[in-house]
Amino acid sequence: MLHCLNSNASGNGGADMTLLQRQRAIIKFQQHNNNHHQGYSSSSSSSSSSVSVVQVKSCSPTCLADHDHYSIKPDTCAVPWPKLDNNFLMGFTSSPSGFPPPPPPPPPPPPFDLNSAISRTSSCPLPSLGDGKHTSPLNNKRKTDNPHNTKDVASDNKEKRVKVDAHHHTPTPVKKATQASGDDSNKDNSKTCQKPDYIHVRARRGQATDSHSLAERVRREKISERMKFLQDLVPGCNKITGKAGMLDEIINYVQSLQRQVEFLSMKLAAVNPRLDFNIDDLFAREVFPACAASFPAVGMSPDMANPASYLHFNSPPQIDAGINPQDISLRRSISAPVSMPETFLDSSCFTQSLPSSTWEGDFQNLYSVAFDQARAASFPSQLFTGLLEPNNLKMEMEM
Amino acid sequence: MSSLQSNADSTNSEPLQRSNPKKRRKIGHTNSPTLVPWRSDTQQRIYSSKLAHALRHVLRRNHPPPPAKSNTGREVRETADRVLAATAKGRTRWSRAILASPLNRWKLRRMHKKVRKAATGLAKRSPETRRRLPVVQKKARVLGRLVPGCRKLSFPNLLEEATDYISALEMQVRAMTALTELLTGGTSHASA
Numbered sequence: 310m311l312h313c314l315n316s317n318a319s320g321n322g323g324a325d326m327t328l329l330q331r332q333r334a335i336i337k338f339q340q341h342n343n344n345h346h347q348g349y350s351s352s353s354s355s356s357s358s359s360v361s362v363v364q365v366k367s368c369s370p371t372c373l374a375d376h377d378h379y380s381i382k383p384d385t386c387a388v389p390w391p392k393l394d395n396n397f398l399m400g401f402t403s404s405p406s407g408f409p410p411p412p413p414p415p416p417p418p419p420p421f422d423l424n425s426a427i428s429r430t431s432s433c434p435l436p437s438l439g440d441g442k443h444t445s446p447l448n449n450k451r452k453t454d455n456p457h458n459t460k461d462v463a464s465d466n467k468e469k470r471v472k473v474d475a476h477h478h479t480p481t482p483v484k485k486a487t488q489a490s491g492d493d494s495n496k497d498n499s500k501t502c503q504k505p506d507y508i509h510v511r512a513r514r515g516q517a518t519d520s521h522s523l524a525e526r527v528r529r530e531k532i533s534e535r536m537k538f539l540q541d542l543v544p545g546c547n548k549i550t551g552k553a554g555m556l557d558e559i560i561n562y563v564q565s566l567q568r569q570v571e572f573l574s575m576k577l578a579a580v581n582p583r584l585d586f587n588i589d590d591l592f593a594r595e596v597f598p599a600c601a602a603s604f605p606a607v608g609m610s611p612d613m614a615n616p617a618s619y620l621h622f623n624s625p626p627q628i629d630a631g632i633n634p635q636d637i638s639l640r641r642s643i644s645a646p647v648s649m650p651e652t653f654l655d656s657s658c659f660t661q662s663l664p665s666s667t668w669e670g671d672f673q674n675l676y677s678v679a680f681d682q683a684r685a686a687s688f689p690s691q692l693f694t695g696l697l698e699p700n701n702l703k704m705e706m707e708m
Numbered sequence: 709m710s711s712l713q714s715n716a717d718s719t720n721s722e723p724l725q726r727s728n729p730k731k732r733r734k735i736g737h738t739n740s741p742t743l744v745p746w747r748s749d750t751q752q753r754i755y756s757s758k759l760a761h762a763l764r765h766v767l768r769r770n771h772p773p774p775p776a777k778s779n780t781g782r783e784v785r786e787t788a789d790r791v792l793a794a795t796a797k798g799r800t801r802w803s804r805a806i807l808a809s810p811l812n813r814w815k816l817r818r819m820h821k822k823v824r825k826a827a828t829g830l831a832k833r834s835p836e837t838r839r840r841l842p843v844v845q846k847k848a849r850v851l852g853r854l855v856p857g858c859r860k861l862s863f864p865n866l867l868e869e870a871t872d873y874i875s876a877l878e879m880q881v882r883a884m885t886a887l888t889e890l891l892t893g894g895t896s897h898a899s900a
Contacts, residue, residue, distance in 0.1 A: 528864070535867035542874050556847035559870060563854045566877040573884040574785035577763065578770075580891045 747875060755795045756883045762787045763887075792880050800872045801865075805857020 510527055512518040536555055540546045543562045549555055745751060766787050770780045789806050796803035841849075851870055852859045858869045 531864045532867065535864055535871065538871050539867060539874070542871060552844050553847060556844065556851060559874070560847060560851055560854060563851070563870070563874060563877070566874065566881060567854070569881045570788065570877065570884065571781070571785055573881065573888055574788055575781040576888045576892070577884065578767070578780035578784045580767075580888065 747879070751795065752879055752883050755791065755879060756887060758795060759788060759791045759883060759887065762791050788880060788884060792876055796872075796876060801858055801861070801869050802856045802873050803876075808857075 508527075510523050512523060516522075516526070532552075536552065539559055540555065543555075543558055546555060546558050549558060763784065766783050767780075770783070793803035793806035848863050848866060849859075852861060852866055855866070855869050855873045858866055861869065
């Protein structure tokens with residue numbers, strides 16, 4: 310019964326055997342067990358075999374890589390097998406993750422302790438393999454990492470280890486039975502499933518595995534991640550490396566922005582008398598040509614009110630027909646369904662209004678230019694000159 | 709930047725997380741830049757409309773400008789900040805701080821500065837004690853003072869708040885610039 314599996318393993322080579330082949334071999338092995346053993350062992354094995362068959366077949370392709378890690382071990386540990394046929398199978402069925410919780414374990418707990426112990430000690434011969442696979446650092450770290458279950462940071466190095474960690478964590482109903490082993494990771498497994506707030510971290514290869522240093526590393530990575538975002542945000546920070554210099558730049562930038570806001574607020578306060586009667590019209594003209602439906606939050610009624618006032622202005626045909634196609638384009642933009650996403654509507658409004666008249670295009674360009682260039686410390690004078698044209702038209706329309 | 713997107717869905721759980729004891733580490737701590745996309749045009753228009761409405765009230769109140777005090781500028785600035793904080797929908801710490809303490813935030817600041825200067829003048833500082841605060845921490849403290857409501861905040865959270873605050877400020881500057889140009893452009897030609 311063992312010989313068939315061993316021959317399979319030796320025939321195909323431990324590394325070359327695919328998971329399916331291995332699984333098939335195990336099923337055959339179980340069938341052998343069913344045929345030859347009677348009583349408790351066979352019933353347990355049959356239940357286990359049925360379970361294992363179900364679970365094995367539902368194995369997802371994403372788990373295959375990790376299953377390879379797991380399944381490599383039994384191949385190499387050919388020696389302890391004769392004692393552990395049933396126990397090994399139970400251990401194997403417990404290791405894959407993402408499966409529905411396996412049926413309640415058989416009464417004797419010690420086999421499970423042996424199970425978990427074996428599934429871990431089976432990793433011992435692996436470093437001697439020297440495959441050059443990434444499994445060896447994985448297993449090196451697994452041993453040392455069991456006492457440490459701290460936060461996790463997603464990184465390429467840790468991807469597979471995160472998955473393996475997940476494999477550890479998800480089959481909690483089985484793991485709860487194995488908690489008698491007193492493994493730290495088991496406790497943390499149950500912790501993680503009850504309180505999913507913990508993030509798990511694995512030590513990278515060649516780095517300290519002390520829990521303090523792990524926590525430090527995660528904290529440092531958090532900080533550096535946020536500094537990177539700030540670097541993108543603050544102009545001129547690309548050349549500066551180091552937290553102190555970056556912080557200097559950030560502080561300067563925030564101060565300059567706040568000063569700009571103060572300056573602008575002074576300016577707005579000085580504008581005062583104009584605001585009383587004109588702000589509605591000016592604002593309508595500013596807002597409306599850009600995009601009619603850009604305020605879905607505000608509701609349709611103010612949008613309807615604005616175009617009404619705007620169209621009112623247009624009815625006296627003071628201006629040439631250049632404006633009328635603009636009217637039509639604007640009406641089209643009103644009737645555009647508001648349910649469309651906002652950003653899409655913005656672009657569509659712009660494209661609709663572009664061919665209509667130069668006035669529209671100029672104003673839209675200036676508006677976007679004002680948005681984009683206002684960041685500059687000096688307010689560009691071209692904005693003022695550019696705005697003269699639409700303002701002329703505005704004044705005409707008011708009359 | 710993909711981590712930003714993954715954190716976006718945890719924004720709703722932020723108030724919940726704050727109520728948890730501090731021992732628990734929070735999964736996917738919210739990255740504020742994804743909370744409000746300050747760079748989008750729509751946000752700017754929302755802000756501009758709200759700002760215009762608010763400013764109308766302020767300036768109407770001050771329309772016959774009381775010659776004694778010239779605090780209209782400060783009022784304008786405070787309304788602008790409050791509208792900005794309102795647009796942030798209170799998801800960030802600085803926005804909540806602005807909304808929570810509208811009573812002369814700047815006056816309080818000046819008082820704080822005076823008190824601090826008096827205090828430091830009395831205490832004698834030997835050159836050794838100055839080195840206790842590493843440079844980065846000093847700067848972090850300065851930044852904490854700049855961003856409203858973020859004085860006693862841990863460094864990574866402070867950086868997050870600063871990120872959101874900076875993008876919000878940029879949007880505010882853009883919106884106010886556009887508004888002033890519209891208004892001043894209109895005034896100059898009405899008078900001509």
